[in-house]
Amino acid sequence: MATSKPRSKSAPPADLRGEGDELHQRAGGTHPALTTNQGIPVADNQNSLRDTPRGPTLLEDFILREKITHFDHERIPERIVHARGSAAHGYFELTRSLQDYTRARVLTEVGVRTPVFTRFSTVAGGAGSVDTPRDVRGFAVKFYTREGNWDLVGNNIPVFFIQDAIKFPDLIHAVKMEPDRAFPQAASAHDTFWDFISLMPESMHMVMWAMSDRAIPRSLRMIEGFGIHSFRLLNDEGESTFVKFHWRPKLGIQSTVWDEAVKLQGADNDFHRRDLFEAITAGDFPEWELAVQLFTEEEAEGFPFDHLDPTKIIPESLVPLTVIGRMVLDRWPDNFFAETEQVAYCPANVPPGIDFSNDPLLQGRLFSYLDTQLSRLGGPNFHQIPVNAPKCPFANHQRDGHMQMNIPKGRVAYDPSSLQGDSPRETADGFPSHATPADDGRKGRVRAASFTDHYSQARMFFRSLEAPEQAHLASALVFELSKVETAAVRERTVSHLRNIDESLAKRVADGLALPALPDPAPTATPAKDMPKAPEVRIIGRTKDLLKGRCVGILFDEGSDAGLIANLRKAAEKAGATVKLVAPKVGGGKLSDGKLQPADGQLAGTPSVVFDAVAIVLSADAAKRLSKESAAIDFAADAWAHLKAIAADEGAQLLLKTARVGKDNGVVEAEDAKAFLAAAATRQWAREPKVRTLA
Numbered sequence: 001m002a003t004s005k006p007r008s009k010s011a012p013p014a015d016l017r018g019e020g021d022e023l024h025q026r027a028g029g030t031h032p033a034l035t036t037n038q039g040i041p042v043a044d045n046q047n048s049l050r051d052t053p054r055g056p057t058l059l060e061d062f063i064l065r066e067k068i069t070h071f072d073h074e075r076i077p078e079r080i081v082h083a084r085g086s087a088a089h090g091y092f093e094l095t096r097s098l099q100d101y102t103r104a105r106v107l108t109e110v111g112v113r114t115p116v117f118t119r120f121s122t123v124a125g126g127a128g129s130v131d132t133p134r135d136v137r138g139f140a141v142k143f144y145t146r147e148g149n150w151d152l153v154g155n156n157i158p159v160f161f162i163q164d165a166i167k168f169p170d171l172i173h174a175v176k177m178e179p180d181r182a183f184p185q186a187a188s189a190h191d192t193f194w195d196f197i198s199l200m201p202e203s204m205h206m207v208m209w210a211m212s213d214r215a216i217p218r219s220l221r222m223i224e225g226f227g228i229h230s231f232r233l234l235n236d237e238g239e240s241t242f243v244k245f246h247w248r249p250k251l252g253i254q255s256t257v258w259d260e261a262v263k264l265q266g267a268d269n270d271f272h273r274r275d276l277f278e279a280i281t282a283g284d285f286p287e288w289e290l291a292v293q294l295f296t297e298e299e300a301e302g303f304p305f306d307h308l309d310p311t312k313i314i315p316e317s318l319v320p321l322t323v324i325g326r327m328v329l330d331r332w333p334d335n336f337f338a339e340t341e342q343v344a345y346c347p348a349n350v351p352p353g354i355d356f357s358n359d360p361l362l363q364g365r366l367f368s369y370l371d372t373q374l375s376r377l378g379g380p381n382f383h384q385i386p387v388n389a390p391k392c393p394f395a396n397h398q399r400d401g402h403m404q405m406n407i408p409k410g411r412v413a414y415d416p417s418s419l420q421g422d423s424p425r426e427t428a429d430g431f432p433s434h435a436t437p438a439d440d441g442r443k444g445r446v447r448a449a450s451f452t453d454h455y456s457q458a459r460m461f462f463r464s465l466e467a468p469e470q471a472h473l474a475s476a477l478v479f480e481l482s483k484v485e486t487a488a489v490r491e492r493t494v495s496h497l498r499n500i501d502e503s504l505a506k507r508v509a510d511g512l513a514l515p516a517l518p519d520p521a522p523t524a525t526p527a528k529d530m531p532k533a534p535e536v537r538i539i540g541r542t543k544d545l546l547k548g549r550c551v552g553i554l555f556d557e558g559s560d561a562g563l564i565a566n567l568r569k570a571a572e573k574a575g576a577t578v579k580l581v582a583p584k585v586g587g588g589k590l591s592d593g594k595l596q597p598a599d600g601q602l603a604g605t606p607s608v609v610f611d612a613v614a615i616v617l618s619a620d621a622a623k624r625l626s627k628e629s630a631a632i633d634f635a636a637d638a639w640a641h642l643k644a645i646a647a648d649e650g651a652q653l654l655l656k657t658a659r660v661g662k663d664n665g666v667v668e669a670e671d672a673k674a675f676l677a678a679a680a681t682r683q684w685a686r687e688p689k690v691r692t693l694a
């Protein structure tokens with residue numbers, strides 16, 4: 001039996017009282033009483049109701065039944081795509097008004113802070129899958145504007161695999177685990193994905209992005225976001241301007257190297273979620289700029305591609321970016337399920353002043369999200385869930401349905417009506433749809449002729465990259481296609497690469513040991529050369545700074561206390577987080593005789609979780625750790641993953657055992673300045689020493 005605790009006689013705070021129930025139960029101190037969902041107080045939450053102490057449990061036990069029943073129904077269907085995600089609250093602040101272009105107040109009221117809820121996700125894996133596979137990242141922002149919710153549901157890659165929504169189920173079925181064997185989870189490296197892709201030339205531009213380092217980000221705080229489609233802005237006069245939305249991270253873009261991403265999956269399934277959580281809870285709030293590309297219908301007609309085709313970017317040389325605001329994420333959700341899991345984004349949610357374009361992928365999306373949410377969230381009232389509800393007043397005549405949480409008052413649930421003075425009515429300020437002129441074609445299941453160039457921008461992307469990025473992309477293709485069992489699919493993919501860049505095709509064919517280069521894939525629209533687009537690169541756009549990065553210091557018994565303190569101070573001053581790693585989590589006594597606890601145990605805190613490492617060891621400890629594979633891997637992986645390594649005299653033996661070489665990124669632990677400079681960037685020049693790239 002549970003021991004009964006004395007009840008506090010003092011009145012409970014107002015928010016703990018049931019309505020009109022002054023005597024709502026308390027369990028002592030500040031704890032409210034545990035009750036059933038009907039408010040019945042529970043005296044024993046440890047034992048079910050039994051016939052006799054060793055006898056059967058009684059059906060009468062409503063407390064047990066309610067608790068188990070609720071538990072049995074705790075899960076809801078996960079998202080069919082983007083199931084794995086992490087989110088945070090924050091705000092958007094407009095810094096430049098777009099009032100010439102739009103009447104949407106969120107884009108005209110400079111200085112106003114609009115609350116947002118932003119969810120990042122992977123696409124292919126299930127809700128419990130790892131954070132660091134090669135995949136596109138979702139970047140969905142819900143703006144709770146004064147004129148209703150605006151959902152900018154984007155990705156971290158500015159183009160998409162397909163041009164028409166009707167292909168989406170095929171794409172997703174191809175990339176998800178194969179239906180007969182249920183693997184691989186959260187990976188595109190398998191036959192069905194590449195079979196589909198190699199039969200869909202329109203996917204080639206996106207394939208270049210997905211095989212680039214963009215698809216293996218270091219942190220969700222270091223990804224860009226793109227609305228992808230052209231949207232319209234409508235001003236007070238009803239004039240329309242096309243717009244593309246871009247999020248740019250304040251910390252710059254940064255990715256991992258592939259071997260690191262693979263090892264991160266073992267080291268920490270939740271690497272990105274934890275990183276976001278730790279940054280926000282430490283007050284190091286991630287921030288993005290919102291920028292727009294604005295262009296008119298006439299300008300669009302002059303582009304050498306169709307901006308309604310979502311497999312195309314508008315190069316910044318053609319339409320530059322204008323920064324109009326910033327988003328800061330400053331609050332981790334209180335409850336994962338209630339907020340991050342139940343949030344429902346929908347690209348059709350736009351306030352007056354924003355409108356859609358005829359992009360056929362966007363048009364399909366406008367239908368899909370509400371539809372999927374009806375089944376995922378169980379009915380038509382999910383907009384009442386706090387994370388989904390607008391923060392401005394909303395009222396209409398929709399009624400009833402599963403989980404109706406409101407109690408609408410009055411007789412009138414229809415329009416027009418005359419019986420009730422406060423029933424909601426249409427407003428002249430309501431949402432306007434742009435009177436887009438219809439073209440004079442005929443109805444039909446057709447693809448516009450302007451959508452047929454599948455290779456020019458793929459080529460532009462590949463040729464715009466820096467040499468190491470091109471090498472990574474080629475290696476990624478070799479990795480993925482090496483997992484494909486069907487030789488014909490590998491060859492068919494290479495046949496497309498020949499239309500993009502001959503050197504890329506050769507590298508991949510060589511990496512796969514194809515007996516011969518296949519013929520180029522037949523196409524009516526061969527690639528045209530376009531000017532390079534430097535904005536697609538990561539190298540050169542990564543910011544060399546320690547802010548937002550994490551430095552790991554490996555130490556053991558007898559390590560130099562002064563050195564550790566110096567390195568820590570310098571790195572923290574430069575904005576990095578510092579974590580101490582030791583063979584035992586309890587740490588060890590340093591040279592000054594003081595016990596230094598560790599933040600992580602060596603076996604569970606490999607160097608892949610850090611951006612740079614320092615190794616400070618006594619000669620004795622280095623000798624011991626040179627026989628310890630986790631310690632050897634700590635140093636060897638930091639070297640192989642192009643990270644800065646600071647080491648003191650004592651640690652040299654471990655470096656030698658781990659075959660750490662010498663370059664500008666390997667510095668003396670005494671030289672904190674050199675370490676900080678090296679730690680702020682990746683050591684790209686080292687790469688040829690550590691791996692053969694395709």
Ligand code: HDE
Nearest residue numbers: 079082119138139140154155165168228364365368369372
């Ligand atoms: Fe989505 N997508 N999508 N998508 N999408 C969903 O909606 C869909 C597309 C994106 O964090 C689903 O509530 C179709 C492009 C994000 O909750 C679903 C098509 C882009 C998220 C859906 C696309 C996205 C989703 C699944 C092709 C970038 C996660 C669960 C026509 C611009 C939002 C849900 C979150 C989620 C459909 C293509 C972004 C099934 C039909 C292109 C970030 O409705």
